Amino acid sequence: QVQLVESGGGLVQAGGSLRLSCAASGRTFSTTTMGWFRQAPGKEREFVAHDTWSSGRTYYSDFVKGRFTISRDNAKNTVYLQMNSLKPEDTAVYYCAATNVVGTLRAEDEYSYWGQGTQVTVSS
Secondary structure, three states, X not given: OEEEEEEOOEEEEOOOOEEEEEEEEEOHHHOOEEEEEEEOOOXXXXXXXXXXXXXXXXXXXXXXXXXXXXXXXXXXXXXXXXXXXOOHHHOEEEEEEEEOOXXXXXXXXXXXXXXXXXXXXXXX
């Protein structure tokens, strides 16, 4: 099993920045990709970004490209999501997830492990 714990959420004004962290523990060697998803009120959970450990490849949804950056610290088994130029529409609960699946890595059902989520609220 892999346990994931997010932190770093909060309230920020539009145009501001936040950095989310996701600390992984347990059988982390069994996972190859870490991803971030988000779910806004009344909406389905959507893919934000992922980082594949082995290849170093990252991928972003169009709506965060150029504003968000995913990175990791292997020594700490932690993945980060640096969020800049935040907009009110970025308000959501942000989840990190882990998987060892080879695929698009942009679908929820490709991820086996999930954190509890952290709330991000962007005020206008």
